[in-house]
Amino acid sequence: MAKKPLLEFTDRGIYCAPGKFYIDPWKPVNDAVITHAHADHAYWGHNHYLAHHLSREVLLYRLGEINLQTVEYGETILKNGVKISLYPAGHVIGSAQIRVEYKGEVWVVSGDYKVENDGISTPFEPVKCHHFISECTFGMPVYQWKPQVQTFNEINNWWRNNLDHGLATVLVGYSLGKAQRILQNLDLLNGKVYTHGVIENTNEALRRNSVILNPTERITQESSKEEVRKGIIIAPPSSVGTPWMRKFQPYSFGYCSGWMAIRGAKRRRAADRGFVLSDHADWDGLITAIDATGCECVYLTHGYTATFTRYLNEIGFNAREVHTLYGGEEEDAPTQPAAEGEELNGSNKVSPSGEDLEGADL
Numbered sequence: 452m453a454k455k456p457l458l459e460f461t462d463r464g465i466y467c468a469p470g471k472f473y474i475d476p477w478k479p480v481n482d483a484v485i486t487h488a489h490a491d492h493a494y495w496g497h498n499h500y501l502a503h504h505l506s507r508e509v510l511l512y513r514l515g516e517i518n519l520q521t522v523e524y525g526e527t528i529l530k531n532g533v534k535i536s537l538y539p540a541g542h543v544i545g546s547a548q549i550r551v552e553y554k555g556e557v558w559v560v561s562g563d564y565k566v567e568n569d570g571i572s573t574p575f576e577p578v579k580c581h582h583f584i585s586e587c588t589f590g591m592p593v594y595q596w597k598p599q600v601q602t603f604n605e606i607n608n609w610w611r612n613n614l615d616h617g618l619a620t621v622l623v624g625y626s627l628g629k630a631q632r633i634l635q636n637l638d639l640l641n642g643k644v645y646t647h648g649v650i651e652n653t654n655e656a657l658r659r660n661s662v663i664l665n666p667t668e669r670i671t672q673e674s675s676k677e678e679v680r681k682g683i684i685i686a687p688p689s690s691v692g693t694p695w696m697r698k699f700q701p702y703s704f705g706y707c708s709g710w711m712a713i714r715g716a717k718r719r720r721a722a723d724r725g726f727v728l729s730d731h732a733d734w735d736g737l738i739t740a741i742d743a744t745g746c747e748c749v750y751l752t753h754g755y756t757a758t759f760t761r762y763l764n765e766i767g768f769n770a771r772e773v774h775t776l777y778g779g780e781e782e783d784a785p786t787q788p789a790a791e792g793e794e795l796n797g798s799n800k801v802s803p804s805g806e807d808l809e810g811a812d813l
Contacts, residue, residue, distance in 0.1 A: 457533075457551060458558045458582070460750075460773050465560060465584065467551055470533030472501075474549050474560045477776045484535060486562025487546035488513060488627060491777050501528065503537050505545030505573075508656040509627060524573065540564040541575030542730050543628030544662055550578050558582040559744060563777075565729065566736040569599060571635045572628075577743030584750045585741055588731045588778060590759030594712055596733040599636065602726055607638040609705060609724055610683050614641065619680040619702035623722075626653045626687050628730045629707055633685055634665050643682035645670050647695070650685055692721065709733075741768065753778030 459466045464476025464483075472482040479496035486492050488502070488509040495514045502510060504521035511519065522528060524547065528535045537547035542563040549560040559580040568574040606622065613620045624630050630650045637644060644667045646654065651669040658664060670679060680699060690696050691704070706722040709729025732740055741749050741763070748769045751760050756772040763770035 456582075457553050457556050458560070458584070460775065464775075467530075467533060467553075469553050470530040470535070470551070472530050472533075472535075474551075475562065475777065482530070484549055485510070486540065486549060486560065487543055489543070489563070492562060501535070503545045503547045505657075505660055505662065506547075507545075508660040509545065509653060512652065512656040538578050539573040539576050541566060541568070541572050544572050544631060544657060545660075546572065548576075548578055550580065556581055558584070559746075560584045561586065561740075563588070563731055564740065565732045566740055567596065567599060569632050569730075571631055572730075575740065577740060579745050581747050582750070583741060583744045583746040583748070584752060584773075585737065586731065586753055586777065587737055587751045587756055587759040588754035589709055589729065589733050590737055590751070590755040590762075592734050594709060594729075594733045595735065596709070596727060596729060599632075599728065602728050603636040606633075606636075606705070606707075606726055607641065609703070610638070610641050613703045614681070617701070619699040620683045621686055621696060621699060621702050621704045622683060622707065623686050623688055623691060623705065624707040624728070626650045629728070630654070630685050630687075631657065631662075631664060632728070632730065633707060634667065637665070637683060639665060641683070643668060643678075645674070645679045645682050645684045647684070647686040647690055649687050649689070738763075 457467060463473060463478040463480055465474040472484055473480045474484045475486055475492040476483050477494055481498045483497040483500050485500055485502040488506045493510055493514065498518060500517050500519045502521055504523060507519060507521045522537060524537055524539055526536060534552040536550045538550060540546040540548045540562055542565055546562060548562060551558045557580040559578045561584060563586050564575055566575045610620045622633060624633050626649050634644060644665065646667045646669055648669060651667060654664055654667055676698065684699060686696065703723045705724040705726055706720050707726045707728040709727060709731060711725035711727045749763060750771050750773050752773055752775045760770045760772040
């Protein structure tokens, strides 16, 4: 009789039967371990939540008063004899890989991750394991990221050029992760940073968690249009094309996304500038991260799962494609997939709390 795997893929989420808990479940369960606070991984309705302490205030902001336990990276928690510990995923502030150990068998659920140090999220750490559960949002060779310093040089130069030409500057990125990464890498000698309310709510939650962010000013009905136009505006994807954005005309509108690596993506978002900036690993980053685990088997949950699974098997990994509901909330897939029509595994969702979470971006 075959040995039952320590972690199983069920219709509720990733389940650990010996520990009686789920990891990032998408249906209500008794005990949930959460990799990070994006809404396709952190759903409302569980009886108990476990997450990294830097996710605490954002989870409470997004999900309300939940029964939440938080831990530090590397701290071990026991659930029915199963060891659980969290390690940095580098995706967004507070994101974690979940290491699960039982009777000498080790699994790691990576959630979403990137391997480049963005200067604000705790950098990704590879974790040795027998089984590794990985995303592959950008699991195609076309996705190769430049060093972020190069991208932010482009952004800051664009901002300065807009100021010289009397244009307001609007830069779009999702509210948890991308917005803070942008904020921390802007050249504030150019001017002040103004934020859409959804982004400022997230900033305030992170500041309550003792995260130090550069100064921002929330845009309200009382804000001076003339003063705001002298700075830079960080806005969520949901604001694109709305009266809220149009009131800052004339402006130049930039979009930060990994999908900007695809020809035509900027045009489909009606952006003046597209900046290739993602909080996910690129093609090389995925392969490097998976190889560093030394795993016997890798399971691919969302992204270009079919293509990436085939490639990994061709180069000697034991890779399997699995179907989950991850990859929806913050990940705005291209309207025309890049891989000859291949569909991305994952579906767009809204926050269980009903909050407008911008629909998505990369």
